[in-house]
Amino acid sequence: MKHAVISADESAGGMFRKWPFFQRLLSWTKPYAPFEQGTREYERYDWNSLLPEEQDCRALMCKMMDGTSYYPSRPEMQRNLEAFAARTGVAVRYRCRWTGTRRDGDRWVLETSDGEYRCQVPIFAVGVAEPWRPQIPGIEDVPHYAETRPAETYAGRRVFIVGKENSGFELATGFLQWARQIVLASPSPAKLSINTRSLVGVRARYVQPYEDHVLAGGVIVLDASIERVERTGETFRVHTRKADSAAELVFEVEDVIAATGFTSPILDLPKLGVATVGRNKLPAQTPYWESASVPGVYFGGTIHQASPGLRKHGMPSNSGGVNGHRYNGRILAREVARKHFGIDPERPVVSRAEIVSYLLGEVTNAPELWHQKSYLARVLRRDPERGIVDDGILPLQSFLDSGPADAVAATLEENPAGDIYPVLYTRRGGVSAEYDLPPHPLHDFRTRVHQKGVVEALAGLLL
Amino acid sequence: MRSAPDDITETLATLAIFADLTRPELEKVAHSLEERYFAQDERVLREGLSGSSFYIILEGEAELAARGKRLGTLGRGDFFGEISVLLGEPPVADVIAARPLRCLVVPGDLLREFLQTHPRVCYRLLVAEARKLANVTRRGA
Numbered sequence: 232m233k234h235a236v237i238s239a240d241e242s243a244g245g246m247f248r249k250w251p252f253f254q255r256l257l258s259w260t261k262p263y264a265p266f267e268q269g270t271r272e273y274e275r276y277d278w279n280s281l282l283p284e285e286q287d288c289r290a291l292m293c294k295m296m297d298g299t300s301y302y303p304s305r306p307e308m309q310r311n312l313e314a315f316a317a318r319t320g321v322a323v324r325y326r327c328r329w330t331g332t333r334r335d336g337d338r339w340v341l342e343t344s345d346g347e348y349r350c351q352v353p354i355f356a357v358g359v360a361e362p363w364r365p366q367i368p369g370i371e372d373v374p375h376y377a378e379t380r381p382a383e384t385y386a387g388r389r390v391f392i393v394g395k396e397n398s399g400f401e402l403a404t405g406f407l408q409w410a411r412q413i414v415l416a417s418p419s420p421a422k423l424s425i426n427t428r429s430l431v432g433v434r435a436r437y438v439q440p441y442e443d444h445v446l447a448g449g450v451i452v453l454d455a456s457i458e459r460v461e462r463t464g465e466t467f468r469v470h471t472r473k474a475d476s477a478a479e480l481v482f483e484v485e486d487v488i489a490a491t492g493f494t495s496p497i498l499d500l501p502k503l504g505v506a507t508v509g510r511n512k513l514p515a516q517t518p519y520w521e522s523a524s525v526p527g528v529y530f531g532g533t534i535h536q537a538s539p540g541l542r543k544h545g546m547p548s549n550s551g552g553v554n555g556h557r558y559n560g561r562i563l564a565r566e567v568a569r570k571h572f573g574i575d576p577e578r579p580v581v582s583r584a585e586i587v588s589y590l591l592g593e594v595t596n597a598p599e600l601w602h603q604k605s606y607l608a609r610v611l612r613r614d615p616e617r618g619i620v621d622d623g624i625l626p627l628q629s630f631l632d633s634g635p636a637d638a639v640a641a642t643l644e645e646n647p648a649g650d651i652y653p654v655l656y657t658r659r660g661g662v663s664a665e666y667d668l669p670p671h672p673l674h675d676f677r678t679r680v681h682q683k684g685v686v687e688a689l690a691g692l693l694l
Numbered sequence: 695m696r697s698a699p700d701d702i703t704e705t706l707a708t709l710a711i712f713a714d715l716t717r718p719e720l721e722k723v724a725h726s727l728e729e730r731y732f733a734q735d736e737r738v739l740r741e742g743l744s745g746s747s748f749y750i751i752l753e754g755e756a757e758l759a760a761r762g763k764r765l766g767t768l769g770r771g772d773f774f775g776e777i778s779v780l781l782g783e784p785p786v787a788d789v790i791a792a793r794p795l796r797c798l799v800v801p802g803d804l805l806r807e808f809l810q811t812h813p814r815v816c817y818r819l820l821v822a823e824a825r826k827l828a829n830v831t832r833r834g835a
């Protein structure tokens with residue numbers, strides 16, 4: 232497809248050109264894993280490499296890491312993304328800023344600092360890295376995470392951090408050896424990823440301040456609404472109110488930081504009808520990452536977190552991180568090509584004899600299914616002329632709500648007890664059914680019991 | 695309807711189910727629940743499929759349908775999904791956005807904890823369920 236890519240930055244890397252603030256990612260890459268670097272299966276252990284067609288551009292992240300941690304440093308991640316762009320020859324017009332949008336007949340016109348681009352389909356991958364603050368009186372006068380000073384400048388000071396998610400805990404972790412006192416506050420309790428069993432919640436590497444809090448070492452983690460922030464000369468006074476007792480607590484501190492999250496710089500899109508959702512007003516999207524209110528406008532990258540999918544048993548997607556949205560991006564490119572440009576690559580035929588082992592191999596090793604549980608699925612469909620065809624990896628929600636062809640979607644799910652297990656969704660004559668297969672202690676589902684389960688689910692459908 | 699509300703706490707304060715909560719409690723609820731937007735005709739709950747959630751309608755309209763038969767319409771302040779979540783069974787009906795729909799969502803496995811921490815919301819929910827039951831009984835009679 233003829234396309235153009237523009238970026239306001241000077242070169243590749245996006246938000247990783249400056250963040251995370253303490254210069255280390257929270258997504259890992261394991262150089263040594265059960266599969267060879269560069270294989271599809273290896274992607275499950277490498278959350279940070281992008282996905283090229285070219286074999287020699289795969290698993291680039293591992294080649295940039297110095298062995299001190301399995302979390303790449305920020306500069307290593309930047310080098311990974313720069314190397315990807317250079318080696319795959321992605322043509323980007325850098326230092327070109329999109330400034331406005333309008334419709335002209337069946338085309339979109341993107342106004343930019345370098346002139347106008349006209350296109351059939353715009354895809355906005357502008358990130359979720361614009362500082363966002365809630366409506367709290369006085370919070371506009373305190374620095375955001377994005378404006379945090381070097382850690383040593385907080386030495387001996389009392390620091391109040393508004394926000395108890397990863398960015399707040401990242402700062403608190405970095406301040407532990409500097410600050411005199413650290414308070415982390417927000418209305419609802421902090422969630423920890425090891426409890427939510429997902430990437431929602433404070434990641435394990437940032438829980439040190441939490442341990443300090445529970446051991447009463449000096450850090451305070453508070454569930455309270457922040458009513459207002461007042462500047463009083465050299466200090467700030469932060470007025471908070473506990474949700475359970477409604478008691479007021481006032482803190483006097485030298486520094487307040489709003490670690491209150493980020494939004495997306497979608498400029499005039501809401502004025503053109505693009506619906507937004509959530510506190511930080513991200514564009515609401517369909518399962519194929521199209522605006523839920525303005526057809527033909529698509530989104531890319533981490534903005535995909537606002538297309539949450541089924542959220543079965545409350546499980547979120549991983550679309551906010553590279554390990555999740557890199558797969559969505561591939562599906563999105565195919566979908567745009569099919570829907571808007573009539574380009575639909577040949578889908579391979581799967582022989583009947585291979586279906587069971589193929590599906591069990593996928594749920595055991597497919598990185599797309601492991602990184603995007605109950606969000607993406609491997610889909611096989613009965614084609615009247617060709618037999619059983621492999622429709623590829625698709626959004627599970629779109630499979631369930633489209634039809635009517637007889638088909639199966641294989642995915643992985645997790646229940647509240649923490650069991651991870653394969654699920655087959657079948658569609659027969661337009662009617663959907665769900666078949667949960669048992670979990671396995673080593674997550675290897677290529678067993679007789681699982682084979683039997685697949686055969687039962689697919690009997691009379693694809694088998 | 696297009697743009698997410700600036701202050702979700704204000705929106706919650708106007709819904710019957712949250713009428714007894716104090717401002718800090720409302721803020722805590724607003725902070726801990728996820729907001730979702732569904733395009734017209736998008737399915738929200740799927741009949742027969744497990745692992746669903748509890749939804750409270752902030753704006754818009756949803757339609758209830760089972761085995762292709764239309765059962766009713768839900769609007770602002772109404773909620774659904776609780777029966778399936780509380781009984782741990784798949785929903786017995788589809789819920790589809792009849793118009794663009796904005797909801798607050800409590801994931802199924804968190805509903806119990808949510809109701810236990812907010813007994814006044816639980817009471818309001820119980821009253822609404824009692825009203826639904828009374829209506830069904832009256833219609834049956």
Ligand SMILES: Cc1cc2nc3c(=O)[nH]c(=O)nc-3n(C[C@H](O)[C@H](O)[C@H](O)COP(=O)(O)OP(=O)(O)OC[C@H]3O[C@@H](n4cnc5c(N)ncnc54)[C@H](O)[C@@H]3O)c2cc1C
Nearest residue numbers: 238239240245246256257258328329357358532533552553
């Ligand atoms: C503090 C922080 C830490 C994070 N840490 C991790 C992590 O460790 N691991 C992980 O996987 N994810 C992390 N994330 C999430 C991360 O943002 C995504 O995973 C991903 O890198 C985002 O990629 P993106 O291309 O969608 O957006 P970005 O990397 O934000 O890139 C957006 C691009 O759009 C450009 N742009 C924006 N507006 C315009 C405009 N008007 N005109 C032209 N260009 C424009 C920007 O210049 C930028 O190049 C973190 C996010 C934050 C905020």
